[in-house]
Amino acid sequence: MRRSIATVSLSGSLAEKLAAAARAGFDGVEIFENDLVASPLSPEGIRARSADLGLTIDLYQPMRDVEAMPKETFAGNLRRAERKFDVMRRLGTDTLLVCSNVSPHAVDDDTLATEQLARLADLAQDFGIRVAYEALAWGRHVSTYDHAWRIVEKADHPALGVCLDSFHILSRGSDPKDLEGIADIPGEKIFFLQLADAPLMAMDVLQWSRHYRCFPGQGGLDVTSLVRHVVNAGYRGPLSLEVFNDVFRQADAGSTAVDALRSLIALEESAGISSLPAPVVPSGVAFAELATADPEPMTGLLAGLGFRRAGRHTAKPVELWEQGEARILLNHGTGSRDDGTTLTAIGLEASDPGAAAHRAESLLAPVLPQRRTSYDIPLDAIAAPDGTELFFCATRRPEHPDWASDFTGTTRPRAADEAVGSITGVDHVALTQPWYHFDEAVLFHRAVLGLSPHESVDLADPYGLFRSRALSGGTDGTCGLRLVLNLEPSPAGESRTRAQHIALATDDLTATARRIRAAGVELLKIPANYYEDLDARHELAPGELDTYRELGVFYDRDERGGEFRHCYTATVGRVFFEIVQRTGGYAGFGAANAPVRLAAQRR
Structure with missing residues (x-):
């Protein structure tokens, strides 16, 4: 028509x-x-x-x-x-x-x-x-x-x-x-x-x-x-x-x-009027790429979080850092000292990267040129509305070219080397959207990637309301790719300077928080008033509240009894990390804690 x-x-x-x-x-x-x-x-x-x-x-x-x-x-x-x-x-x-x-x-x-x-x-x-x-x-x-x-x-x-x-x-x-x-x-x-x-x-x-x-x-x-x-x-x-x-x-x-x-x-x-290539819903995050002109602060943070420098790109100033199934690319060749470290690209695990790219193109997604040498693994890439580059990848699957083979010296840690409280993977990525791209971004990620949008929520920020909407690939939000799109009511241009963040998954948040604090990683300081309120809202096991207060851990529980524990690192440039633990089928993102977190980060 x-x-x-x-x-x-x-x-x-x-x-x-x-x-x-x-x-x-x-x-x-x-x-x-x-x-x-x-x-x-x-x-x-x-x-x-x-x-x-x-x-x-x-x-x-x-x-x-x-x-x-x-x-x-x-x-x-x-x-x-x-x-x-x-x-x-x-x-x-x-x-x-x-x-x-x-x-x-x-x-x-x-x-x-x-x-x-x-x-x-x-x-x-x-x-x-x-x-x-x-x-x-x-x-x-x-x-x-x-x-x-x-x-x-x-x-x-x-x-x-x-x-x-x-x-x-x-x-x-x-x-x-x-x-x-x-x-x-x-x-x-x-x-x-x-x-x-x-x-x-x-x-x-x-x-x-x-x-x-x-x-x-x-x-x-x-x-x-x-x-x-x-x-x-x-x-x-x-x-x-x-x-x-x-x-x-x-x-x-x-x-x-x-x-x-x-x-x-x-x-x-x-509506069944026309057909498109079927969506290839990403199963997770293959990598997150950070650009920086000064890598030292981020390499120190990654090492403190337990990541290992697992390889270096054969032709570009890009390092691969890895822990469990979480992979961070640190690009020294782009970025500016004014911005510090920025999140510029996300690799998306796709069962058929070529088909994913074909659908994206049919839905008018900007196709990015492949900037590579003759030795590089070819990767299809598109641009999201906010400019984030999205790569369709297959990691260590023999039926597809493996992007990780572009990095020399890549070694995977032995299972015995993964300590209690290690990072197991990327739970979700949160992207702050320019005010005029928010609705476009929701439609883009839903239509192009086949993600399902959650309800939009408005969160209290010290300087206004903070609108947020999550999208996920799993039927109940507990598996597959998760993205969170955030829109801030900031003065013109300020959202471009606000931080994005990468949420890292762990099976034992308390152990993880203790380990990374011992390694010198600074966690976001949470006011004592939060824990008094938490004690009023939830009945916790003996000593649990004291542990959370000591480590700076947030806690949330859904109506089905699912639990969410999470904490935050300091911001480096325009990027910070969240470490999260989900139990009991918890599918949310700790929205109840967001106002306290935002206020703490503003301070």
Whole structure:
């Protein structure tokens, strides 16, 4: 199906929005009236610019407060419509969106609404134009799609149909039966389909709509089921995105447009409209790569944590540090002294790296060039929205090239050398996102990598709220790849200087904390008030609370009895480590402790 986007979904001038939509790969656009009115281009100029970019103009919108009005007011509405129809003819578009009336002067009379919409359609037909009538969720008298359809059906005019909008339909409730009425609408009378998702929020629907819509797959509405119903009804027009979002209005139009098109491609897959290469869900972290211009502080920290320098790259200033199944690459050839150590890349364990990369490319993930010598193992890599490089790897599996063979002198420690309290692997990686990439990052990792998003949580930071959302590959969050995306309410640019972190798994956190402290590793200092509160919230074994207080260990317990113990190192450059122990099927990330941890790190 053709893919379209409303210009209101993107930032910038109308010319910039058209260019961004075309570069991303959209087939068409909806022209929002405010964008046209503010543009220095004439309607003919916009038509020509769109054609040059390979875009059709699929809809002009909106015309408001038209139907069920007093006679004198409706006469003025017809005059207004005639002017709009002339503009549309000059634009080269043939479909006008008419929203259900919200005016206090509107009359609660379906017969009057039917008569006036039929007269509007008569005038539209003279211009070769169709009218798509849409029920706004906050419409004064018409607020549901089935009510709008009854009026259109009664009018029985060839130039009058309905526009279905996923937000206006789904924001009113999530009962699947509410969508069954779509089957009663003939496909040819569904003139247009507008799509938007939104996070589930308890707030006024108008404010929810105007500020918090997002692209399909980024929120909590079941847009997929709605699209299935509409397509099954026989609709064959464009899938068009109409998203009002304060962040998108300020973000770069180019990246927003790519994110938007990715959401449509993924939506088509989930709705069964088209197929993509199957997702290859990563089973874990093969390595995390840290870049630094001054390796000494990080090498000291890694050694204190029990990592061994296991090898050096054959052609690059990169060292492999290893402990259990946890592997850290320390790159001396990149990074800056201003930033210190930064997390720049993650290797993802994939059962079929080539297939994983093929799916990523089909979902518009930027493919990174392979910067390697003729001796290097080739690795497919893509860029995440925040710029983190993601490599698809197979570690020590004979059926695939092993990236670790690029490192000379690589030796694995004997099992007997792994002391009690050793690191066993990487539990998860937490990435701080720029404010304008957060929703895009959630969709990217869900669609491209096949990860399942957890509920979004807001955490108290000393200087605002800290939004966090985890994604995992395991069905219950206890296995497979885990990623945590964090968004800070920081002043512009500050999130780029905040730390990322790598969570390392252990089977005995107390032993690990004692061992690394004895090796000189400084752990984050936790205030005594936390442990008094912990004692009130949880009944612990005798001496357990004193141990946690001594070592600076956090503790959490879920409703099923699963337990989570974790502690934190000091930050080196922009990276710190968390050491975690999960027992009893605990699938969370210690969110209850985050406010105390964030305050301690701020200090």
